[in-house]
Amino acid sequence: MVSVEITPYLDINLDSEMWVCSTCNGDLIECSSNYKIGCSVAERDPSEIHHSEIDTDYKFSPDSNWCKIIEFYCPHCGAMIENEYLPLGHPITHDIDIDVDQLRKIVSEDPGDLRIKS
Amino acid sequence: MLDYGAIQISMREWIRTEPATDHEIEQASKIQPGMYEVYSNKLDVALDEARTVFVRTGVSAFLRAGDLVVGLHNAKGDLVCASCGTYIHAAIAQLPIKYIIDLYIKGDSNVKVKPGDIFYTNEALVGGLHNPDQIAMMPIFFEGELIAWSSAAVHQQETGAIEPGGMPQTATSRHDEGMRLTPIKIAENYEIRDDLMDMMVNFISRAPQMQEIDVRARCTATDKLRQRVQELAQEIGPDCVHGLFRKMIDAAESGARARISSWTDGVYRSVAFVDTTGNDETLLKVALAVHKKGDSIHLDFTGTSPECEGSYNTYGHGVAAFLATYLYPYVFHDLPVSTGTLTPFTFEVPDGSLLNAGHEKAVCNCVYLGRSVISLCFDAFTRLLYSTDPSRAVAAPSSHSGGGSFKGINNIGWPISESFSFTLNTDGQGARHDKDGMNAHGFFYSPWGKTNNLEDFEEHGIFLGLTRRHFNDAHGFGKYRGGVGTQNMNVVISGPVEVTSRGKGSRIPHDNGVFGGYASTSLPGISIIGSDALDLLENEVDFPVSVRELVVDRSISGDYKFERINRSNRTLETGDIWITLSSGGGGFGDPLERDPNSVLSDLNNDLISNWTARNVYHVHIKNGKLDLNKTKELRSNELQSRLHRGTNYNDFSNNWSKKSPPIPVSTF
Numbered sequence A: 001m002v003s004v005e006i007t008p009y010l011d012i013n014l015d016s017e018m019w020v021c022s023t024c025n026g027d028l029i030e031c032s033s034n035y036k037i038g039c040s041v042a043e044r045d046p047s048e049i050h051h052s053e054i055d056t057d058y059k060f061s062p063d064s065n066w067c068k069i070i071e072f073y074c075p076h077c078g079a080m081i082e083n084e085y086l087p088l089g090h091p092i093t094h095d096i097d098i099d100v101d102q103l104r105k106i107v108s109e110d111p112g113d114l115r116i117k118s
Numbered sequence B: 001m002l003d004y005g006a007i008q009i010s011m012r013e014w015i016r017t018e019p020a021t022d023h024e025i026e027q028a029s030k031i032q033p034g035m036y037e038v039y040s041n042k043l044d045v046a047l048d049e050a051r052t053v054f055v056r057t058g059v060s061a062f063l064r065a066g067d068l069v070v071g072l073h074n075a076k077g078d079l080v081c082a083s084c085g086t087y088i089h090a091a092i093a094q095l096p097i098k099y100i101i102d103l104y105i106k107g108d109s110n111v112k113v114k115p116g117d118i119f120y121t122n123e124a125l126v127g128g129l130h131n132p133d134q135i136a137m138m139p140i141f142f143e144g145e146l147i148a149w150s151s152a153a154v155h156q157q158e159t160g161a162i163e164p165g166g167m168p169q170t171a172t173s174r175h176d177e178g179m180r181l182t183p184i185k186i187a188e189n190y191e192i193r194d195d196l197m198d199m200m201v202n203f204i205s206r207a208p209q210m211q212e213i214d215v216r217a218r219c220t221a222t223d224k225l226r227q228r229v230q231e232l233a234q235e236i237g238p239d240c241v242h243g244l245f246r247k248m249i250d251a252a253e254s255g256a257r258a259r260i261s262s263w264t265d266g267v268y269r270s271v272a273f274v275d276t277t278g279n280d281e282t283l284l285k286v287a288l289a290v291h292k293k294g295d296s297i298h299l300d301f302t303g304t305s306p307e308c309e310g311s312y313n314t315y316g317h318g319v320a321a322f323l324a325t326y327l328y329p330y331v332f333h334d335l336p337v338s339t340g341t342l343t344p345f346t347f348e349v350p351d352g353s354l355l356n357a358g359h360e361k362a363v364c365n366c367v368y369l370g371r372s373v374i375s376l377c378f379d380a381f382t383r384l385l386y387s388t389d390p391s392r393a394v395a396a397p398s399s400h401s402g403g404g405s406f407k408g409i410n411n412i413g414w415p416i417s418e419s420f421s422f423t424l425n426t427d428g429q430g431a432r433h434d435k436d437g438m439n440a441h442g443f444f445y446s447p448w449g450k451t452n453n454l455e456d457f458e459e460h461g462i463f464l465g466l467t468r469r470h471f472n473d474a475h476g477f478g479k480y481r482g483g484v485g486t487q488n489m490n491v492v493i494s495g496p497v498e499v500t501s502r503g504k505g506s507r508i509p510h511d512n513g514v515f516g517g518y519a520s521t522s523l524p525g526i527s528i529i530g531s532d533a534l535d536l537l538e539n540e541v542d543f544p545v546s547v548r549e550l551v552v553d554r555s556i557s558g559d560y561k562f563e564r565i566n567r568s569n570r571t572l573e574t575g576d577i578w579i580t581l582s583s584g585g586g587g588f589g590d591p592l593e594r595d596p597n598s599v600l601s602d603l604n605n606d607l608i609s610n611w612t613a614r615n616v617y618h619v620h621i622k623n624g625k626l627d628l629n630k631t632k633e634l635r636s637n638e639l640q641s642r643l644h645r646g647t648n649y650n651d652f653s654n655n656w657s658k659k660s661p662p663i664p665v666s667t668f
């Protein structure tokens, strides 16, 4: 098994071609897809994270009518892999879109500074 | 006649390095080992000297804080090296020089470029970002041959616009922005022309002395560098100077390409949202896809909203400046500040978008839009870099803080237009892969700048500072938290004074965290009109110095106003309190993984509240003591709660896509 660390919470397993949760080693989804599709997803009200002593129109937390916090968890262990703040209804961002063929080539030829788990 | 369309196209082309001539290549090949190191270092020292002269001869807050740049350019205008200051002009200071070369050297014009000339501009279309950016440029001749240019740029607070302070929130076109000078020849035969100086001072009549002194400071800095470059040409000969410059630009490019090659190929995306045009509320989007392949990077801003009716727009060359502001302090901090470093980058910026606005548009608040671009760079590049170089992976710094400006009469009777630069220069840094972001680390447009002393600010005799301290709970939480910003509360002791504040993000934040770290929060613009603070001080009655405490406790009486963080111009009277806030940087990693001892320490240092310790970090602290067993239980419960809370992506998307914000996202 050859896995490459992509983020502190995600590896790409080049054998199974899967995104893998690095906390519990659970599979998420094929690494050609957006890893978020393999996550458990929750919508949080900004006031659940950002505390405001005042409840005026403008306050110390984002406006929950304007945006929510979308959290992406490992469906196996609950680790928070990522979150993003989006206006209501805005499409989810495909933030990491690795060239897997090139990654495989680099790993086999000269992995350089990549952190390989085997 | 000025051809605006052609200028805008040229600017985007002129960001790139001009092709090397055979003569330069030949001379570069003759540079002996050791020579390059000695003389390139000598030029860096000369630049630092010119920057020091610049800071010491000027007077306004931005300049005195060091938020400026001195650049050395080759004869074709390309930036060879620079001393910063702010990196924002490092990518674009060459543009007005290329404009002068194109019109007044290559073109058929009655304006000629001669020894002893200094050109001067603040027209954003030809190189600054917005018209507060004033730039002096001096051709450097040796034995009759043009061998180089020096440049000195710094933001001037006053522009003669429809509001004081140079960045009017109510501007809707270039005609609201005040003085906009295409390059003029401000000096001839090493002397500044009185008529042109008077013309500028006339435009900037809200702060005439500051304008004149700071113009002279810019010119002095360019001339100091001019002297040093001529001395170098005398010492090693002009041919060797051409070769040295070429080698410096090429070394910068090859260093950048080698660094980029080591990163993992792919596409890395992020989006940010802007909730104000200056005048109004809106919902604008800035989108970035970073395409990294081999030793090159393409930045695609497709999906960005159309230009807006207010002043939160930028011209097309702005994106290179914003990219440079991210790259130099973080990713390329060990590479030369040179046009060569940016050569591996190409840009796709849709015409007519916020990031490539038409020439009639107001752009005076482009730096706040730029802060979105920079946040996106942090988001996308951190995801790109982490797999091979985590030490350079950092979350976004705070970028929607509410600095601002004031205009009044100072203690010696001068009309002045000045900046609340403390707030700008004490933003929090984003969290890093192995440690928290630095608290109040500075102005991310100018990591080398320092915040002015309180005494510098108070000696104007207009305000008394009540609070300058860290601002709790505004940064992004995470395994490593963002650096904390500051709260700045000032009371007017000698009104009236006109004030304004800038910023964005009161509805939707965008200093994102990364890898599960949260963003910094939204902030209001707060003022207390008709306060009794001066009476309380006179009678030695204590009141809270924390804004969060004060807005609940109200032990200073007065009319508490909570507005958008960007507030257009208004007049304050003696006793009124004006509050400016900077948020913190984004967090890095899952907050449940934060060391409970660090959470306790944040609480003890008043950087977070009990509420945050309990609800975000799920740490149990009772009577100042940490309960690790209880914390373990709370965190385990939260992991279970997440799994109950979450649904699969498709179900989530179906539900989510039916929702909408009160204002739709602006699209083409």
Ligand SMILES: [Zn+2]
Residues within 6 Å of the ligand: A021, A022, A023, A024, A025, A026, A074, A075, A076, A077, A078, A079
């Ligand atoms: Zn897991």
